[in-house]
Amino acid sequence: MPILEIFRQTLAALWESKLRSFLTMFGILWGITSVILLVGLGIGFGIDQHERLRTIGTDIAICFGGKTAMPSGGYASGRNIQLNIGDAEAIQQDAHLVKTVSPEIRRTVSEVSQWNASSRAVRGVWPQYQNFRSLKVEQGRLMNDDDETNANRVVILGAESFRQLFPGKPAIGQPVMIEGYPYTVIGVLAKKQQNGSYGSGPDNTQLFVPFSAMLRDFPPDFKGTGPDAQAAPVGTVNNIVVQPVSPEKHVAALREVREILAERHHFDPDDLDALWVWDTLEGAQFTDRIFHVMTLFFAAVALLTLLLGGIGVMNIMLVAVSERTREIGVRKALGATARDIRRQFLVESAIITLVSGAAGLVCGVGVCVLIRMLPLPDFVPHPVISATAIIASLVTLGVITVSAGTYPALRAAGMTPIECLRTD
Template sequence: MRESFIQAIDNLRANKLRSFLTMFGIMWGIVSIVVLSALGEGFRRGNDAVLREFGRNMSIVWGSRTTMQAGGERAGRLVTLTVDDARAIKAQGRLVNMVSPEIQRGTKVKSAYNEAAVTVHGVEPPYMFMRTIEVDRGRQLNWSDEENSSQVAVIGWEMCKQLFGERDPVGEQVLINGTPFTIVGRIRRKDQDSSYSGPDNNKIFVPFAVMQKFLPRPDAPAGSLSQMLVMPRQHVIDGLTEVLDARTGRVEDIDWPLEREIRGILARRKAFNPDDRDAINVWDTSLQTMFFGRMISAMSSFFRVVGLVTLALGGIGVMNIMLIAVKDRTREIGVRKALGATTATIQRQFFLEGFFLTLISGGLGMIVGVGLCLAVNALATLPIRFAGMIITWPNALMAFGALLLIAVVSSTLPARRAAQLPPTEALRYEM
């Protein structure tokens, strides 16, 4: 085996240009697999991170206007949501896991150091979980704050910088529309490219009960909500695959079970037709998450297929070059057989030449591919939905497995062709 290895390397060195050109095809195939797989993984993780910054699987529900007559009522009525509607959805919804009413309004806020215009959101604790409002200082809003109507607030990262500079805001007081609030937490910095009311970094969150009392909506009847957030149960989220498989149009046009249930509960309370999809607006992030996930997965699969096809073309090049090498060395094969070389020895020799050529090329391609990924991550300014060129173990093992398969397949046929040459015919072959 050692002699076969040395002889294979010597033969490759004896034909440097041919070996280099053959190696380049394999190298390019491995570089394609590594780079394209890393690209697909980077987009997948970047998309997951962006979706998580916006929030976990949830539906955002707004009131709108009816477009159908129902119960003697005319079409075109304004549907206004209240906290009692949110409580009804939580109590009656079989598919509902969490609900939070929400009131939002723009106002002025003043600290001991500065003042600013701010959007204040009155929410209940489940909202903080659904929207991934996570703090890096202090604490979250909790049910005790809600039950006691505590005048406390959680401040966004950018708003904290504007009102307090580099100071720790926890324990500081602010005046929101003239009402004193104590800051109990600061939100970690969030990188968002999607929101329905502005970046969370620029907001202040207070307990819903306090918002109702001190900062109700000035543009709507007393007790009106801006919107409510609803999180479905896990089995509903798990069933999204069937929902998307059955879709015939845009994601926004899918009338999926959770939305139908919410609309049915509100239709009974607000006296509108439950088939009137325009009476309320529902933005379902669960469907958006699944849709984008499928799109990114399809893109990653396409990238991997392109890389594998490129590698396969490189393998065809190796096979072609090795078949040419068998023809060029026909007389050598005859001499070796005449001197006692067995069929197995000849076959092993040519197999190892193709195999080593492919493996060495693949190893160099791996190094180049990883180097390119590291260079992009170090030098480029990455867009928000792209987490960088990320090489994972499954993708690395896939590339290595594909390389081994190509090495074996591209080396076997030329080796068998060489081994099957009759000695007498090989010795008569003219160079």
């Protein structure tokens, strides 16, 4: 029988059972759409979280002084380790696997502009801190070496600090009184979509000044609590931020930093409590693994939905074979071969799966594109159209097409005319 005639008869058979055919095809359509959409959302969430972590810094580690948990070199355990400016300078000079380093001090103080006032955290840092912490200006400029060397009273405002201190007003070149000292605004940071922070909050809420200027004008006192509490020596820092020369040498670089600080503060390099390190590269890799597993889970759920749609196609084809048993018998009695019968049911199954699969592909891609065009909240990522998800969908669709049509087609083709014509 010509293939066009088989195609015409198949369409006629599907049209006779419009509702059943539509519901069956919708199962495949929804399965393909689910694969593309869920995998796209999973990848989108992963990319979004990775980018948010990158706003904290690119391959950096933040080192905090802790309390020794073991004795070392004649020194007892239980000592507080307070990092200082000398530690940062030693790392800069002796740690060959560290690309850049910056000490950091923080203090919440009063800020007053001619338009408004606030009480926000100020961070004193070296200029290189701005680069590896991914600080980017929307207006003005960043701090430079001259600002640090000369202890210039200049300040960079975070996005929210700018909005509060200069509501709808220009800020560059304007004065801000910080703890009673006149500072000049030289830059306003671009708003960050930051996931995570340390110390005094996200960068959008902060003010940044040269380390030397803050150490001179309003350094933190680091005074503890209790009757015996004493202020820390001048030059004590909240933490030290380091950036290894490359991600491949990240672990070795942190070991080098730990050994330098252990020698300076007389603690065992293996004493993890003495020096606490927030490793952003390790955190980013852990987050990537979480969202990779989540994406695989989404893909598995969607593919299972697609397979269930394939089972629905097989069931509908078996029902079609049962309903058209006498028709099969008449056609065989008139000379139709088993090959003709088998081909018709295979073509019918293929039309159901391929047409609904193509519609699902268009629908899945269209939904992803539509979502990307919508003004979504910051915490909702844009789905990514994944070529891998599309290929996996098409491969699964091909397997379903063959599997769902073969058994009903073989069953129909294996019937004898007498057996078919006896059926009521």
